Amino acid sequence: MKTTSIAEETFRAINAHVNKSCAVFNEDELALFNSLLEVRKVKKKTFLLQQGEICDFEAYISKGCVRSYFINENGSEVILQFGIEDWWVSDIASFHEQQPSNQFIETLEDCELLVLTVSSKEELLRQIPKFERFFRLMVQRNLTSLQHRLMNTISLTAEEKYLDFSKRYPAIAQRVPQLQIASYLGMSAEFLSKVRTRLSKKTL
Amino acid sequence: MKTTSIAEETFRAINAHVNKSCAVFNEDELALFNSLLEVRKVKKKTFLLQQGEICDFEAYISKGCVRSYFINENGSEVILQFGIEDWWVSDIASFHEQQPSNQFIETLEDCELLVLTVSSKEELLRQIPKFERFFRLMVQRNLTSLQHRLMNTISLTAEEKYLDFSKRYPAIAQRVPQLQIASYLGMSAEFLSKVRTRLSKKTL
Incomplete structure (x- = not known):
């Protein structure tokens, strides 16, 4: 019984998160979703991704804080994004096109992540196509905030x-x-x- | 018969476009998709969207060229994006959140557009949920190119x-x-x- 309640605790936030942003998923669907997520506990100052690697994850942050950045022509770090609880972190371009990333993703605090790999995401979408909508809305929100950032950077x-x-x-x-x-x-x-x-x- | 071939001609490119990027849609699905698109012919130098308006379209460019831009603090125009044939144009943030836009979208040439409104897109997704995947992939490509642009702008x-x-x-x-x-x-x-x-x- 203890195991069940720990598992429930682990997945509670992400389940509320997917149901908040999208069509309501039923218990069986959430159970399948949760079974495809891999729980990863990662220490502070760990690289989740380094430049040149192919990004193999989309990770929901259930605890902690991360940053993604790249190194510019002068050798300086430029931060693209921070992520904290209830956000997702990935290099979407690298993840979906399976191309080497030009980013680093690093934990700034000890983190607990719920990770979808390329194959577990495809399995999820095959079994519960409704999740397409959830991910579309998620990418749209990312796009909106990136556009806001670009406009601010310029102006x-x-x-x-x-x-x-x-x-x-x-x-x-x-x-x-x-x-x-x-x-x-x-x-x-x-x-x-x-x-x-x-x-x-x-x-x- | 003439009407049919004009219609076929009008929709040929967009149908190839959706089938190229996604799961193959059958003829009935494409017919429904096409029936929900509104064909708009727009003269050069026409505003499709002005700052403060709510964006009511996602438009596939079947002919012509457009630009989206905003006015910065100094009163100068800053171009966010160009669009030509086989691209989509919209202010996704404004379209999906039904919030006033901070952009202008203007035709640079005479254009032919195939337009989805908020309600026709919802109807499409309700009737053919497979289109969720198409739009997710489209937004992902947008996000990738916007990220590339941000990194270039900074570095x-x-x-x-x-x-x-x-x-x-x-x-x-x-x-x-x-x-x-x-x-x-x-x-x-x-x-x-x-x-x-x-x-x-x-x-x-």
Whole structure:
């Protein structure tokens, strides 16, 4: 009985998550879904993916925080995305086209992940085609937030970028080191520090 | 009989397009799909969407060329995307969340579009759930190209941006005015002209 309740606990958040965003799945469907997920516990500062590797996972974060980034021409890290609980992390392009990734994905905290591989995802979609809709809606949300990011990167000042980030992702802004946030916003940590000082003076 | 062949001609490309990217649809399914598409012929320099409006379409471009853009803080146009034959155009965020758009979508040439509205898309997905997969794959491709664009915007030099654009989208590079390409790449037309001169000298 203990095992059952641990399993229930592990899968409760992801089951609420899929039912929230989509058509309601019944118990049998959720049981099949859960049986295809692999639970992975990963220590802080572990690479889930490195540049040049083919991404073999789409992972739901049930606990912890990750970042994806690439190395630009100057050899600097540029953060593409953070992920915390109730988000998915993957390099979708690499995962679906089975091409080498140009990204790194690294845990920033100890994490618990529920992982779909290419073959388990295909099996899920074959057995429960309704999940196509769930993944379509998920990718649409990703696309919307990436578009928002692109527009901000091109058009906002440093202060505006920081304010928008803090407003959109308050949980991440509080949890992730300033150096990482600076990298996400495309500025140095020193410059972000000046921006924050200016902003705090404005709100005094 | 004439009507039939015109209709066949109109829908041939989009039917090949959906069957190429996804599970094969049978004739009845394609007939239903086609019946839900609205054919719109639109003159050059027409707004399909303006900032503040809710985007009511996902449009397959069967003929012509469009651009989507937004106005940045300095009042300048920033091009997000071009679209030509066999591409889809929409503001997905606005379309799916039925929220006002922050984009403009404008035809650059006379266009023929095959349009799905919110309700016709829902009807299609209700009657042929297989189309969920088609749209998921389409959004994934969009996401991949937007991610590529974001990485380039952040990390490449002006010359590299122009070379990458010309290599990825040769048909667009030849067809769209230099001023529009400069806006897409985030530089002035004068600067793009200098970049092209430098590149042509290098290849002499």
